[in-house]
Amino acid sequence: MLRVEGLTKRYKAGDHALKGVSFTVEPGQVVGLIGPSGAGKSTLIRCVNRLVDPTAGKVFLNDAEITSGAGDLRRVRRRIGMIFQEYALVERLTVMENVLSGRLGYVSFWRSFFRRFPAGDIEQAFRLLDRVGLTEHADKRADALSGGQRQRVGIARALEQNPELLLIDEPTASLDPKTSRQIMRLIVEICRESNLPAIINIHDVALAQMFVDRIIGLRAGEVVFDDVPSRLDNAALTAIYGEEDWAAMRKTAEDDAEDDAEATQARIERMAGLV
Amino acid sequence: MPVSIRDGRPVWQRRTPARQWAIWAAWLALVVLTVYCWQVMNRGTIWAFVEDAPQQAADLLSRSWPPAWHYLDRLWWPLWDTVNIATLGTLLGIVFAVPVAFLAASNTSPSTAILRPLALFIIVASRSINSLIWALLLVAIIGPGLLAGIMAIALRSIGFIGKLLYEAIEEIDPAQVEAVSATGASRLQVMDYAVVPQILPAFSGISVFRWDINIRESTILGLVGAGGIGVQLESSLARLAWSEVTVIFAVILVTVIVSEWVSAKVRQAFI
Incomplete structure (x- = not known):
């Protein structure tokens, strides 16, 4: 369970990225975080695993405070798995090394330097590669894989940490519509299997509504919507993004649902104009 | 407008x-x-010398030919020394250049206030002095011989490798570093898993390129007494033994061609 209380971030340049954000994520709940560019989505999830240090506010993970001052940074980060936009794999390392890098928070420098990970870690890495369907690619270099395969490696790396929370930053930003759905489906399934809470930053509102349990809408650093996806109506979208013809987007989303495989370039262009 | x-x-x-x-x-x-x-250049020229340049050149060539191939027997050791000066000097340079580069790169330097300027100064100081001048100084300090040559090559290489490597470190993809940091990796582990893989191709390319340059530079270090084939070159030049000079030039040419081939192969292997 994740509890965020009054999280505030003001950058040195003066940007007030977050203005007292509070919410709670239950175990196994997948939350979609939506909002326009610059609304603070990226800052919010980075404040949780302290890639960015918040100016004020507290974050609790399973009732233990993890914000600054509370414990060692390394111990905090290893409890939280993160999946990145454009994968952020180490391109010149193998798939296996990328997955095992999820254990870096647990093993000593010399063990990791000589790639002598405990047998249990390696077993788990094979199990996860099998789960994401990449067993036969374990020895390939990460840059030899396709976009969808790379994001699967990213997922396996995050799960290799045995995380208590998943933070997911635009997981489908550079994937085609079909692969995007497969990746979202995989993430949601995994969260259900292991009762893992997750926060997904996502630009594609229709895709978010299709998969997540709950949507939080962020605008200019403040929560303006927090409810189940079915309650995200035109008024709510206007509150989050501003005035637009939301009915057109809904229609597109319905078309997609009918015809999953035939997602066309034209749709992407229409969507790009909207969200 | x-x-x-x-x-x-x-x-x-x-x-x-x-x-x-x-x-x-x-x-x-x-x-x-x-x-x-153009005017400044011509002011100090004695045109009489320039006019008979073709004859002088032809004369020199005729004395240089045929090469005194028997002289080769006395070149193998100095040639081996030259290659050793270049190789050991490059390795020694790498040993010092790598930490200096990590201290100089703004994204890996632990202290931008003190250590980074210091590392940048080391790089500039090393680069501002030519290998031949380093050799002159070192021959005066530690005496003539291979050691002076190796040290001269190393001192010059620190700046070259350090500068190119720290620029490569500053150009790495920060997303990969962020991703490895997010797993809870320590500072050293982030270096090992996110930084080193990204700079490895640049590092191997820079190192063999410098080794290639050092082979050429170490052939002249003997002129100031720092060992290698340059010692023979100097003595042949002093005795006006042009046919021996031809042999030395031929040997240097072949060595440089071989070193260039080797460095191309190494660079291919590390992409």
């Missing part, structure tokens, strides 16, 4: 008229400077 209104229609030009004139003026200044430099 390069955009002006003519006959009610907007006209776009690449530059404003003022800028265009400034460019013309700069070209004119360049022509004037070239003419002036």
Whole structure:
């Protein structure tokens, strides 16, 4: 369970990225975080695993405070798995090394330097590669894989940490519509299997509504919507993004649902104009 | 503004008229400077010497030919020394250059206030002095021989490798570093898993490139007594034994061709 209380971030340049954000994520709940560019989505999830240090506010993970001052940074980060936009794999390392890098928070420098990970870690890495369907690619270099395969490696790396929370930053930003759905489906399934809470930053509102349990809408650093996806109506979208013809987007989303495989370039262009 | 209104229609030009004139003026200044430099250059020239240059060159060539191939027997050891000076000097340079590069790169330096300027100073100091001058100084300090040559090559290589490597470190993809940091990796583990893989191709390329340069530089270090084939070159030049000089040139040429082939192979292997 994740509890965020009054999280505030003001950058040195003066940007007030977050203005007292509070919410709670239950175990196994997948939350979609939506909002326009610059609304603070990226800052919010980075404040949780302290890639960015918040100016004020507290974050609790399973009732233990993890914000600054509370414990060692390394111990905090290893409890939280993160999946990145454009994968952020180490391109010149193998798939296996990328997955095992999820254990870096647990093993000593010399063990990791000589790639002598405990047998249990390696077993788990094979199990996860099998789960994401990449067993036969374990020895390939990460840059030899396709976009969808790379994001699967990213997922396996995050799960290799045995995380208590998943933070997911635009997981489908550079994937085609079909692969995007497969990746979202995989993430949601995994969260259900292991009762893992997750926060997904996502630009594609229709895709978010299709998969997540709950949507939080962020605008200019403040929560303006927090409810189940079915309650995200035109008024709510206007509150989050501003005035637009939301009915057109809904229609597109319905078309997609009918015809999953035939997602066309034209749709992407229409969507790009909207969200 | 390069955009002006003519006959009610907007006209776009690449530059404003003022800028265009400034460019013309700069070209004119360049022509004037070239003419002036030509005059300065000719002032100190004794034309009588230049006029018989073709005869002099032909004379030198005729003395250089045929090469004194028997002299080869006495070149193998100095050649081996030369290759050793270049290789050991490059390795020693790498040992010092790698930590200096990590201290100098703004994204890996642990202290931007003290250590980074210090590392940058080491790089500039090493680069500002030619290998031959380092060798001159070192021959005076530690005496003639291979050690002076190796140290001279190493001291010059620190700056070269350090500079190119720290620029490569600053150009890495920060997303990969962020991703490895997010797993809870320590600082050293982030270096090992996110930084080193990204700079490895650049590092191997820079190192063999410097080794390649050092092979060429170590052939002349003997001129100031720092060992290698340059010692033989100097003695042959001093004795006006041009046919021996030809052999030395041939040996250096072949060595450089081989080193260039090796460095190309190594670079291919590390992409």
